[in-house]
Amino acid sequence: MCDFYQQAANVIDQLIQKKGSIKGLTYSGQSNNTKTSKTTYALVCETLKYKDVVDEIIGMVPELEKEKSNVKYSLMIVMIYELLFSSKQTIKGGGIAKKTIMQYKTQMVSSLARMKIKKRVADSIDLLPEHIRNPITLPRYVRINSLFNGCMESAVQDAINTFVAEGYDKIDKPVQANNIGEKEFYQDVDFPEILVFNANVDLHDHKMLLDGHIILQDKASCMPSYILSPPPGSVVIDSCSAPGNKTSLLSAQMKNKGQIFAIEKDKKRMGTLVKLTTRSQCKNIEAINDSFLNLRHDDPKYKDVEYILCDPSCSGSGIVNRLDYLLPTKYSTDTNENEDIDDIIKDISNSSNSKRQTESTTATTTTSTTDNEKNKKEMKKDKKRKLKEMKAAEKNGKKGNNNKESLAAAAANAEKLKEEQEEKEKKEEEERVQLLADFQLSIIRHAFGFPSIKRVIYSTCSIHQVENEDVVQRALEELNKDKETWRLVNILPHWNHSRGYSIYKNSEYSIRMTPSIDHTIGFFVALFERIDTTVKAKPLPIPISQPKPTKTPTPAPASAPTPSTTSTTTSQQQKPVLFKSEPTKPSNSTKKKLGNNNNNNNNNNKNNTKGESPMKSNKKKIKLSS
Ligand SMILES: C[S@@+](CC[C@H](N)C(=O)[O-])C[C@H]1O[C@@H](n2cnc3c(N)ncnc32)[C@H](O)[C@@H]1O
Numbered sequence: 001m002c003d004f005y006q007q008a009a010n011v012i013d014q015l016i017q018k019k020g021s022i023k024g025l026t027y028s029g030q031s032n033n034t035k036t037s038k039t040t041y042a043l044v045c046e047t048l049k050y051k052d053v054v055d056e057i058i059g060m061v062p063e064l065e066k067e068k069s070n071v072k073y074s075l076m077i078v079m080i081y082e083l084l085f086s087s088k089q090t091i092k093g094g095g096i097a098k099k100t101i102m103q104y105k106t107q108m109v110s111s112l113a114r115m116k117i118k119k120r121v122a123d124s125i126d127l128l129p130e131h132i133r134n135p136i137t138l139p140r141y142v143r144i145n146s147l148f149n150g151c152m153e154s155a156v157q158d159a160i161n162t163f164v165a166e167g168y169d170k171i172d173k174p175v176q177a178n179n180i181g182e183k184e185f186y187q188d189v190d191f192p193e194i195l196v197f198n199a200n201v202d203l204h205d206h207k208m209l210l211d212g213h214i215i216l217q218d219k220a221s222c223m224p225s226y227i228l229s230p231p232p233g234s235v236v237i238d239s240c241s242a243p244g245n246k247t248s249l250l251s252a253q254m255k256n257k258g259q260i261f262a263i264e265k266d267k268k269r270m271g272t273l274v275k276l277t278t279r280s281q282c283k284n285i286e287a288i289n290d291s292f293l294n295l296r297h298d299d300p301k302y303k304d305v306e307y308i309l310c311d312p313s314c315s316g317s318g319i320v321n322r323l324d325y326l327l328p329t330k331y332s333t334d335t336n337e338n339e340d341i342d343d344i345i346k347d348i349s350n351s352s353n354s355k356r357q358t359e360s361t362t363a364t365t366t367t368s369t370t371d372n373e374k375n376k377k378e379m380k381k382d383k384k385r386k387l388k389e390m391k392a393a394e395k396n397g398k399k400g401n402n403n404k405e406s407l408a409a410a411a412a413n414a415e416k417l418k419e420e421q422e423e424k425e426k427k428e429e430e431e432r433v434q435l436l437a438d439f440q441l442s443i444i445r446h447a448f449g450f451p452s453i454k455r456v457i458y459s460t461c462s463i464h465q466v467e468n469e470d471v472v473q474r475a476l477e478e479l480n481k482d483k484e485t486w487r488l489v490n491i492l493p494h495w496n497h498s499r500g501y502s503i504y505k506n507s508e509y510s511i512r513m514t515p516s517i518d519h520t521i522g523f524f525v526a527l528f529e530r531i532d533t534t535v536k537a538k539p540l541p542i543p544i545s546q547p548k549p550t551k552t553p554t555p556a557p558a559s560a561p562t563p564s565t566t567s568t569t570t571s572q573q574q575k576p577v578l579f580k581s582e583p584t585k586p587s588n589s590t591k592k593k594l595g596n597n598n599n600n601n602n603n604n605n606k607n608n609t610k611g612e613s614p615m616k617s618n619k620k621k622i623k624l625s626s
Pocket residue numbers: 221239240241242243244245246247263264265266269290291292293311312313314337338339344
């Protein structure tokens with residue numbers, strides 16, 4: 001058998017076990033033979049592109065399904081790809097695996113023909129989904145950290161000089177991401193401290209990154225801090241802050257003056273934030289390992305907070321990656337700015353559950369984890385039953401010399417099963433997104449309750465209307481119920497191509513960045529502003545589990561933060577219940593609900609998760625000061 005097949009199959013096996021990235025696994029497995037690696041790499045990528053189609057064909061040829069016990073699955077899909085979709089359409093070499101698969105060539109070819117007729121396509125390539133046929137290439141964005149030497153202009157110029165000295169050409173005009181040469185870069189037109197490189201440029205080990213001079217951050221992810229733009233000396237909360245990319249940009253905008261409270265619930269991710277912001281020379285950050293929902297509005301420490309950045313956990317449906325778009329989300333390995341949201345979903349489900357138990361009133365639209373688990377169990381049972389039926393039909397067919405008919409029935413059954421499963425998965429995903437939206441609303445709702453608050457920025461890396469415009473609308477409806485006290489700010493009005501969906505008054509004041517248009521990850525930003533800032537904010541209802549401080553903390557002076565030695569454990573801090581007040585009615589907006597959900601929960605930013613030092617004690621306050 002051809003060696004490449006075995007090598008490609010091994011890489012796919014390891015990808016399925018989440019042991020690394022396509023590139024890493026391919027190149028580490030070869031003994032430095034670049035030519036062999038390149039061939040294997042191309043074969044892995046092409047096989048993965050067609051994986052869903054090949055799976056469907058295997059499903060249509062039940063005999064092949066049975067051969068999975070003789071030929072390992074990864075090798076089977078590599079060979080079927082070669083036979084049906086490669087330019088030569090042959091399996092090279094010999095061997096038992098090839099022999100086994102070739103027995104079913106006729107059935108596979110006719111299954112492929114039927115599939116094309118059913119999907120009304122002439123070419124095999126048209127069987128692939130759009131995001132695989134025309135993948136979006138995002139450039140590599142590099143943000144220059146002005147705190148590195150205290151002056152934006154010289155930090156930018158030094159970084160440019162360093163890249164030029166390394167052989168990169170600075171081009172004057174922005175070009176399409178696909179057209180930036182491997183050794184070229186340009187300065188972003190909107191933000192000169194952002195440099196734009198070819199997608200394949202790898203800067204993860206670059207000295208300037210390790211020194212904190214540059215940060216690998218997608219342009220879209222810089223927007224919330226740029227737009228909120230707190231002046232030096234102000235007091236700011238970054239409510240969901242890790243890994244800290246936006247926090248460090250806020251700190252740079254504030255020229256290290258004033259105070260940022262960086263709140264992060266996850267201890268490990270907080271460690272990453274501490275590492276990243278320390279490396280970036282941020283000196284005005286107090287990192288607090290707690291839930292933002294546990295912060296008290298009447299805590300004197302937060303009495304001067306005027307700006308809050310809310311970038312809560314989201315579905316990550318806007319995140320587009322380099323190669324991992326080829327992989328089902330569950331196989332992908334890249335780290336990203338957005339965390340694993342399964343825990344968050346569990347938390348929200350649990351709090352919705354306990355809330356439902358205490359409120360035996362109106363039915364809610366959300367589905368609990370237990371409901372989801374029940375559904376999954378039922379789906380599994382259903383699948384088992386149908387597989388049993390398929391096998392029985394197949395057996396009977398053989399007995400009655402009626403093999404062809406029973407196989408056709410089995411294939412139709414399998415098709416039906418697949419459709420039902422897809423439908424269920426879609427429903428589950430919608431429920432999951434709705435839960436996230438409720439959580440996101442609870443975060444911004446909490447932000448509006450601080451007494452001196454003037455501006456709240458809300459962002460997600462989601463493309464779903466439910467998590468974006470709908471959350472903003474629900475917040476505005478709550479805030480302005482009695483009197484109009486908050487409004488949306490018309491941010492970057494000249495960006496007329498990337499506005500929020502126009503579905504209610506001023507909803508287009510927000511910004512929606514789209515990979516195919518803006519060459520950034522999919523992103524949403526909305527800025528809320530208090531209309532009458534002479535009136536202090538009225539605290540909104542506090543979550544019932546919010547702890548009362550045991551002693552009154554001394555307020556920190558806004559302009560000269562002192563290092564804190566106190567560490568507050570949260571033994572008295574219970575898990576917050578997210579919805580104490582009346583449940584917010586889901587928005588009536590129906591337009592453009594739940595966009596395309598090709599979400600690979602990965603990001604290009606790998607700079608911030610390597611070798612982080614775990615913090616010593618749980619729920620700690622960490623003061624970052626010089
Ligand atoms: C989208 S990420 C934030 C990315 C970050 N703003 C950045 O740009 O680097 C959301 C973060 O919120 C944290 N989080 C979730 N629920 C939280 C809560 N109730 N309080 C504080 N942080 C929370 C998650 O652990 C995660 O790190």
